Amino acid sequence: MAERKEERYEESDLYRIRHSAAHVMAQAVLELFPEGKYTIGPPIEDGFYYDFELPRSLTPDDLEVIEKRMHEIIVGNHLFEKRVLSADEARRIFKDQPYKLELIQGLEQGSFDEYGQPLAEKPEISVYAHDKFIDLCRGPHVENTSQINPAAVKLLSVAGAYWRGDENRQMLQRIYGTAWHSAQELEEYLWRLEEAKKRDHRKLGRELDLFSISEDVGPGLILWHPKGAMVRVLVEEFSLKAHLDNGYEWVFSPHIGRAHLWETSGHLDFYQESMYSPMDIEGEAYYAKPMNCPFHIQIYKSRTRSYRDLPKRYAEYGTVYRYERSGVLHGLTRVRGFTQDDAHIFCRPDQVEEEISRALEFSLYVLRSVGLRDFKAYLSTRPEKYVGDPADWEIATEALRRAIEAHNLPYVVDEGGGAFYGPKIDLKVHDALAREWQLSTIQFDFNMSERFELEFIGEDGLPHQPYMVHRALLGSMERFFGVLIEHFAGAFPVWLSPVQVVIIPIADRHYAYAREVAGKLKGEGLRVEVDERNERMNAKIRDAQMQKIPYMLVVGDKEVEQGTVALRLRSGENPGAMPLEEFLERAQGDIAARE
RNA sequence: GCCGACGUAGCUCAAUCGGCAGAGCAACCGCCUUGUAAGUGGUAGGUUAUGGGUUCGAUUCCCAUCGUCGGCUCCA
Numbered sequence: 001m002a003e004r005k006e007e008r009y010e011e012s013d014l015y016r017i018r019h020s021a022a023h024v025m026a027q028a029v030l031e032l033f034p035e036g037k038y039t040i041g042p043p044i045e046d047g048f049y050y051d052f053e054l055p056r057s058l059t060p061d062d063l064e065v066i067e068k069r070m071h072e073i074i075v076g077n078h079l080f081e082k083r084v085l086s087a088d089e090a091r092r093i094f095k096d097q098p099y100k101l102e103l104i105q106g107l108e109q110g111s112f113d114e115y116g117q118p119l120a121e122k123p124e125i126s127v128y129a130h131d132k133f134i135d136l137c138r139g140p141h142v143e144n145t146s147q148i149n150p151a152a153v154k155l156l157s158v159a160g161a162y163w164r165g166d167e168n169r170q171m172l173q174r175i176y177g178t179a180w181h182s183a184q185e186l187e188e189y190l191w192r193l194e195e196a197k198k199r200d201h202r203k204l205g206r207e208l209d210l211f212s213i214s215e216d217v218g219p220g221l222i223l224w225h226p227k228g229a230m231v232r233v234l235v236e237e238f239s240l241k242a243h244l245d246n247g248y249e250w251v252f253s254p255h256i257g258r259a260h261l262w263e264t265s266g267h268l269d270f271y272q273e274s275m276y277s278p279m280d281i282e283g284e285a286y287y288a289k290p291m292n293c294p295f296h297i298q299i300y301k302s303r304t305r306s307y308r309d310l311p312k313r314y315a316e317y318g319t320v321y322r323y324e325r326s327g328v329l330h331g332l333t334r335v336r337g338f339t340q341d342d343a344h345i346f347c348r349p350d351q352v353e354e355e356i357s358r359a360l361e362f363s364l365y366v367l368r369s370v371g372l373r374d375f376k377a378y379l380s381t382r383p384e385k386y387v388g389d390p391a392d393w394e395i396a397t398e399a400l401r402r403a404i405e406a407h408n409l410p411y412v413v414d415e416g417g418g419a420f421y422g423p424k425i426d427l428k429v430h431d432a433l434a435r436e437w438q439l440s441t442i443q444f445d446f447n448m449s450e451r452f453e454l455e456f457i458g459e460d461g462l463p464h465q466p467y468m469v470h471r472a473l474l475g476s477m478e479r480f481f482g483v484l485i486e487h488f489a490g491a492f493p494v495w496l497s498p499v500q501v502v503i504i505p506i507a508d509r510h511y512a513y514a515r516e517v518a519g520k521l522k523g524e525g526l527r528v529e530v531d532e533r534n535e536r537m538n539a540k541i542r543d544a545q546m547q548k549i550p551y552m553l554v555v556g557d558k559e560v561e562q563g564t565v566a567l568r569l570r571s572g573e574n575p576g577a578m579p580l581e582e583f584l585e586r587a588q589g590d591i592a593a594r595e
Numbered sequence: 596g597c598c599g600a601c602g603u604a605g606c607u608c609a610a611u612c613g614g615c616a617g618a619g620c621a622a623c624c625g626c627c628u629u630g631u632a633a634g635u636g637g638u639a640g641g642u643u644a645u646g647g648g649u650u651c652g653a654u655u656c657c658c659a660u661c662g663u664c665g666g667c668u669c670c671a
Contacts, residue, residue: 058599158599159665167596172598219662219663320671324670325596325669327667328669333671472671474671476671506628536627538634542633544632556630557630
């Protein structure tokens, strides 16, 4: 059901309601600003928007006024009427609306739809009218404004947006709104938004003392606090071992490299706007690395490779620095310095299919092991600007597609979305606020092998060019951690919890026993703290709950006497007193199962 | 980078029209010795992001810079 949602959405009542609400909103806005220009206003997931060019910036007060007027229009019982017309007729209607004229031209030429996307067939030109408002539109709409429930419509925010998404064009004002069948559905949606905010990784990161970003250090640069770092170390340990078990060889490489290296790799030609200014070392320019590939390539090139040596799989937690424009930075998920769980695979052409399949398999294994289940694959194909032979692109793209299908992954094809150097598979997951983040990526590279003149000696004794595949599974440790925090709402599975057990002595006289228990558990490899603060047990439990510590062990007179511990779980569940060995067994079971 | 909003104690937030900058939590010092989500008294904590301007007087008004948030564009 879920994977078919998008196909059906455009056929749904909700889609019509939202699309129609967008028209009603445009009417209300243009009544308020008769000289305003209107552009497009589609339904989106959970709502709709409309983009306008207006004489002044909108305020929250304006939204209230617009919303109120929308309600009036809706209860006016106006019909939505469609009319198909010629381009010239349409131009007459929208003669004062430059954006509409541009849209009409696109439709007339049959090349672009209203969002500027290329169209396969030449579309008809139609308008929808209701009340005193007419809009260029292909529908669909409700039949009558009365089918919109005014109590289930709400305007949410106003934001800037470029005309046709092009930053070189006019900045418009976009109003976001939402519409549902019933007021109750609207309430539920707004509640969902509130709940999602509670698990925002930026909020939890501070509350759980996981990480911070210091203004003095700089935006987009992450400070991992002890608890966050512990989670990272555990994930890294797990993944490192998994790599070694799966035929990867671990390497390390420096953070900077000479300009010449980046000239050879092509980064200074194609990627310089994402790189930081070079530093001068003895008159020579060095750049902080935005990617790890040139370094792994140098390791490959450090000696002559035989066809027998391949595939070579070099893996590293490689820290890279990329210039990201200030407006795009976002907590842990979009930063300027980050560490990729990066690897480069060098292989013979006859091995590439197998390598892709293995890489995808391995990626799914690692993601699932850390608790992520819900992701979507994107297959990105050849863009307009590309290097290499189109026939190779075809072979590589099909190899990627077969790998996705062999693993029964739902996927969408992103036509032309590949990098200039090769096609790729991306795996994306959603954060708490339904924003989609890319984690895994498996990318072909037709460029580097050529540029660095990589070769291996074949069976025939002659040099051949190897294929090269880049891949990152968790993507970056920073982004992955951000997604992980939201995925678990900070309540990490026991094996990843920075503190697994907190021991809560009821009174001072229980400290010695508490320490003894802690010592035993630490001896078994558990991460344990004793809460010796001069606080009541209730307060200690409350704090442990809020820190989302999996196990609380309360020890008082009874436990000391009987040599037991009273277990409480962060779920609120209270299994009660049990021998320490019983608890230990239970905890170790949960850890081994990765819960 | 662009459009808009915002920036007060470690955190969450007050401060009427431009008139002595405050509270809760956290921290620290005590008292209480505690049984499953906040015991209690006290102490300390501020160049109101930074720099300039207007004013007798600026947290408040204006300008610039830095940063944060929501989007756009771009991406791991």
